[in-house]
Amino acid sequence: MSELKLNCPLPLQYEQIVMAHGGGGRLMQQLLDRIIQPVFSNPLLNQKHDSAVLTVNGSKLAFTTDSYVVKPLFFSGGDIGKMAVCGTLNDLAMSGALPLYLSCALIIEEGFAIKDLQRIVESMQHTAQQAGVLIVTGDTKVVDHGSGDGVYINTAGIGIIDANVNVSPADIRVGDSIIINSDIARHGIAIMLEREGMNFDSNIASDCADLSGLVQDLLKADIEIHCMRDLTRGGLASGLIELAASSHHAIKIDETALPIHQDVSSACEILGFDPLYIANEGCFALFVPQAQAAQTLSVLHRHPLGKQACQIGTVTATHSKGSVTLKTAMGISRVLDLLSGEQLPRIC
Amino acid sequence: MSELKLNCPLPLQYEQIVMAHGGGGRLMQQLLDRIIQPVFSNPLLNQKHDSAVLTVNGSKLAFTTDSYVVKPLFFSGGDIGKMAVCGTLNDLAMSGALPLYLSCALIIEEGFAIKDLQRIVESMQHTAQQAGVLIVTGDTKVVDHGSGDGVYINTAGIGIIDANVNVSPADIRVGDSIIINSDIARHGIAIMLEREGMNFDSNIASDCADLSGLVQDLLKADIEIHCMRDLTRGGLASGLIELAASSHHAIKIDETALPIHQDVSSACEILGFDPLYIANEGCFALFVPQAQAAQTLSVLHRHPLGKQACQIGTVTATHSKGSVTLKTAMGISRVLDLLSGEQLPRIC
Numbered sequence: 001m002s003e004l005k006l007n008c009p010l011p012l013q014y015e016q017i018v019m020a021h022g023g024g025g026r027l028m029q030q031l032l033d034r035i036i037q038p039v040f041s042n043p044l045l046n047q048k049h050d051s052a053v054l055t056v057n058g059s060k061l062a063f064t065t066d067s068y069v070v071k072p073l074f075f076s077g078g079d080i081g082k083m084a085v086c087g088t089l090n091d092l093a094m095s096g097a098l099p100l101y102l103s104c105a106l107i108i109e110e111g112f113a114i115k116d117l118q119r120i121v122e123s124m125q126h127t128a129q130q131a132g133v134l135i136v137t138g139d140t141k142v143v144d145h146g147s148g149d150g151v152y153i154n155t156a157g158i159g160i161i162d163a164n165v166n167v168s169p170a171d172i173r174v175g176d177s178i179i180i181n182s183d184i185a186r187h188g189i190a191i192m193l194e195r196e197g198m199n200f201d202s203n204i205a206s207d208c209a210d211l212s213g214l215v216q217d218l219l220k221a222d223i224e225i226h227c228m229r230d231l232t233r234g235g236l237a238s239g240l241i242e243l244a245a246s247s248h249h250a251i252k253i254d255e256t257a258l259p260i261h262q263d264v265s266s267a268c269e270i271l272g273f274d275p276l277y278i279a280n281e282g283c284f285a286l287f288v289p290q291a292q293a294a295q296t297l298s299v300l301h302r303h304p305l306g307k308q309a310c311q312i313g314t315v316t317a318t319h320s321k322g323s324v325t326l327k328t329a330m331g332i333s334r335v336l337d338l339l340s341g342e343q344l345p346r347i348c
Numbered sequence: 349m350s351e352l353k354l355n356c357p358l359p360l361q362y363e364q365i366v367m368a369h370g371g372g373g374r375l376m377q378q379l380l381d382r383i384i385q386p387v388f389s390n391p392l393l394n395q396k397h398d399s400a401v402l403t404v405n406g407s408k409l410a411f412t413t414d415s416y417v418v419k420p421l422f423f424s425g426g427d428i429g430k431m432a433v434c435g436t437l438n439d440l441a442m443s444g445a446l447p448l449y450l451s452c453a454l455i456i457e458e459g460f461a462i463k464d465l466q467r468i469v470e471s472m473q474h475t476a477q478q479a480g481v482l483i484v485t486g487d488t489k490v491v492d493h494g495s496g497d498g499v500y501i502n503t504a505g506i507g508i509i510d511a512n513v514n515v516s517p518a519d520i521r522v523g524d525s526i527i528i529n530s531d532i533a534r535h536g537i538a539i540m541l542e543r544e545g546m547n548f549d550s551n552i553a554s555d556c557a558d559l560s561g562l563v564q565d566l567l568k569a570d571i572e573i574h575c576m577r578d579l580t581r582g583g584l585a586s587g588l589i590e591l592a593a594s595s596h597h598a599i600k601i602d603e604t605a606l607p608i609h610q611d612v613s614s615a616c617e618i619l620g621f622d623p624l625y626i627a628n629e630g631c632f633a634l635f636v637p638q639a640q641a642a643q644t645l646s647v648l649h650r651h652p653l654g655k656q657a658c659q660i661g662t663v664t665a666t667h668s669k670g671s672v673t674l675k676t677a678m679g680i681s682r683v684l685d686l687l688s689g690e691q692l693p694r695i696c
Contacts, residue, residue: 022490065451103413142370156504
């Protein structure tokens, strides 16, 4: 983020990549800010948005990419194929785009069962069809046994943005209401329980879902959306901290307002995880003018993926480095910071 | 290819993925035609082109993706970063597009040296800058040690195609001249020598290069290009066999016309490889009307990447299944067929 100095020598412990470099926390930010961003730097990349927003022949397009390395490949509520499609649809939607076309690039490990591959591509196609988008181009590579982990999937996507829609971290304003569409932390906990073979009484399913239809409903209702962010790796806290830093604003959120499923909350308590930092795959935060908060909630509540929508906080002030403060259930204020990495690696 | 029946039960030996499923040969075609293509099937994907050609708001766009798993990561003439940029630029160029924007998604193995990562992204940026394109969006994932192989890169790309340009396998016509821009088989042999630690007297470097400038020169000269194909995995033979099959044409090529560097030819002879099936990364075939062959060659010869351009064959007839016949140096005709896989795996 902005407080990091570019091109400073890396501390010795970071001469090699560690798992936390992919965890959506501080070490990942350092890797991006010190190594990758300075090399590729250009105004479009530097928007630090979920998608790049491009103008091609007068049309405003969104373009995004994500690789998926989630482990296990199949889990309660989804699989790597559904995630790869939903994740890229959501990144497009977060820039205000209507998703149109996706790519699908597979890196398959030698020895992977073809019936599992078939199940995964069928899940991708099913999810794409539900969303009304086409998978139009692809690539297949095979790596030797021991050089992969079943299958890794990359999806890139193209969407179209209405000329009047401007959704970006730079458009966040003091006074904005911060709304989320659903309960948090379900995806990360579902993956963790699946991975560790733990059985809780109730089945906690990932929230993995395509949010683009919900976003289109908001746009059709003429909600003046300032910014949106899907709360994936690093969870709600990391998403808001990044937005606060890149928009130079202070954010306050209220712990008692956060919807968390009782079973997720119990699992977090037993396992020692903070749900604020647990990944979601069907939950997003949106920033709207306070005057439109009620209407926004009403649009969200009419959609199956927005039934639990609620306001969780506000943008309170400008702040050079950005800050996110949580008012806890005890009434104490706590400044949230990025974790060094993800509490759970290989979550997406 | 067209002769395969879809949805037929897979022979037992193909219940799991083998290396040849990624080799650009017959097994890869089977995987695509039986498992992936039937699931995703749509008119845009079914073009079987290097890029999907899309119309968005009246603009003709090309969209493509490729993952790179080449081993080793650094080799004479290039590295995985340069390849990842050139490969996607070339896929866009092969559809007649001017490349505009690229994505960069990294899957990095825990323990990978950050200085190597830096060298790779700098190589990507250098190659992109030379081509006048921007890397505008990206993603970084980390997988645990033993679940990757240093780094895998996916690049997707967007380009714009002039409304009057139509370049696709379906536009191949009887009588077309088939021209290539350079000598063949350098990339595969360079990688193989590097991987096996073999030292030949002369340094055989990969031909890895961005062909988009050369293609733009052809378009500016109003060459009526019917089809283009970069001759990557599976080499010249596989590229032409695929085009013959998807366009339903018979192709004849002349072995004596094929430019092969003497050192590459010697290496192939010693190692028992057929240069016709060896991967290239800066060589493409183009199909133009015979009347424009001389002008095409003249445009190509003026560009550094086209100095060795020559006509290697013609499209001789329609043929329901497609066929490629090689007239050998001995004057014998030999029908070329896809190999089951790649002679050299992990070549790109």
